Amino acid sequence: MRLYSNYEKESLAFCFYNSLTLTLCEYYGRYYAGGxxxxxxxxxxxxxxxxxxxxxxxxxxLSEMFAENKEIDKIIEFVNSKxxxxxxxxxxxxxLEKMRKKLVERRRI
Numbered sequence: 192m193r194l195y196s197n198y199e200k201e202s203l204a205f206c207f208y209n210s211l212t213l214t215l216c217e218y219y220g221r222y223y224a225g226g227x228x229x230x231x232x233x234x235x236x237x238x239x240x241x242x243x244x245x246x247x248x249x250x251x252x253l254s255e256m257f258a259e260n261k262e263i264d265k266i267i268e269f270v271n272s273k274x275x276x277x278x279x280x281x282x283x284x285x286x287l288e289k290m291r292k293k294l295v296e297r298r299r300i
Contacts, residue, residue: 210287217294
């Protein structure tokens with residue numbers, strides 16, 4: 192994947208962990224034994240990543256959250272607060288999270 196010069200790779204990676212993108216990954220992803228998910232290139236092209244330039248201290252905080260093994264819901268909530276929550280109503284985000292969790296649960300069955 193190549194980025195245009197007006198996109199920062201660190202900001203893009205940060206923005207990936209929002210409710211919309213992760214719900215789409217769950218929806219389009221293929222599942223294999225043990226719940227492993229994979230996106231093929233054609234499936235990945237369908238994924239939406241709402242991009243914003245993210246402050247370095249927020250990128251560092253996310254990195255620390257991963258290093259500390261924080262719950263994924265806390266990570267998503269933090270990323271949402273810096274991305275989609277700036278423009279979307281909370282109800283819409285809650286709906287997306289319910290969808291994502293339902294898709295994750297279906298995969299485990």
